[in-house]
Amino acid sequence: MNIIFARDYDELSRLAAAKVADTMRSKPGAVLGLPTGSTPLGMYRELISMYKEGKLSFKDVTTFNLDEYEGIPKEDENSYYRFMRDNFFSHIDIDKGRTNIPDGMSCDVEEECRDYERRIEKASGIDLMVLGIGNNGHIGFNEPASYYAGITHRVKLHQNTIEANARFFGSVEKVPKYAVTMGIKSIMHCRSIMILASGKAKAGAIKKALEGSITPELPASVLQLHRDLTVIVDEEAGSLLK
Ligand code: F6R
Secondary structure, eight states: OEEEEOSSHHHHHHHHHHHHHHHHHHSTTOEEEEOOSSTTHHHHHHHHHHHHTTSOOOTTOEEEESEEESSOOTTSTTSHHHHHHHHTGGGSOOOGGGEEOOOTTOSOHHHHHHHHHHHHHHTTOOSEEEEOOOTTSOBTTBOSOSSOOOSSEEEEOOHHHHHHHHHHHSSGGGSOSEEEEOOHHHHHTSSEEEEEEOSGGGHHHHHHHHHSOOOTTSGGGGGGGOSSEEEEEOTTTTTTOO
């Protein structure tokens, strides 16, 4: 495990973008796993700048997003489809046909999950999976549980997550109760993983994830078992680490 302590959020974002760029340069046609949320926004901004300065092209890159809410139309301002389009994809030269996000409006969610796994397999797996972490230790929408959920699946969101995400929806009631997420097995299968954490609110989850026991009650703790894990924390998120 490689833990990088960034001074602040800006440095974290630059380091994360540099790691994505390295992956793309060392493997033309790289396959990236991508998160939404507040944490990766700075990384996306950095990557967009690199593209605009002519330092990076996303033409041959394939992406798989981690998750999507269920029952939120693509064009809704809170869908992860919209998040990715507005914050990243529409600013770079990526082929939209190579971007993959679970379809939260599918009338056959189970089949959508199986198909998502087939698409990942067809792309020969994910080279670099970028993750954020929830205050409760979730990764993707893999919530604390008594077992590890395997592949892409439908999940009921925890009250903790619903409350944390209410800031985007205006109220707790408007946050969807279900989502589709890549599972722990899908994530652990990725050839390398980079997890990002910024701010005081993440310090406890990061400490438990990296220094605590490996348990599905703290989903991110399973990452300790991955053979190519990079962790980037800013000063606040890393403040409780030994
Ligand atoms: C988002 C996702 C979530 C977030 C996590 C942290 O696609 O999978 O696990 O990474 O909830 O969110 P932020 O970055 O908003 O604190």
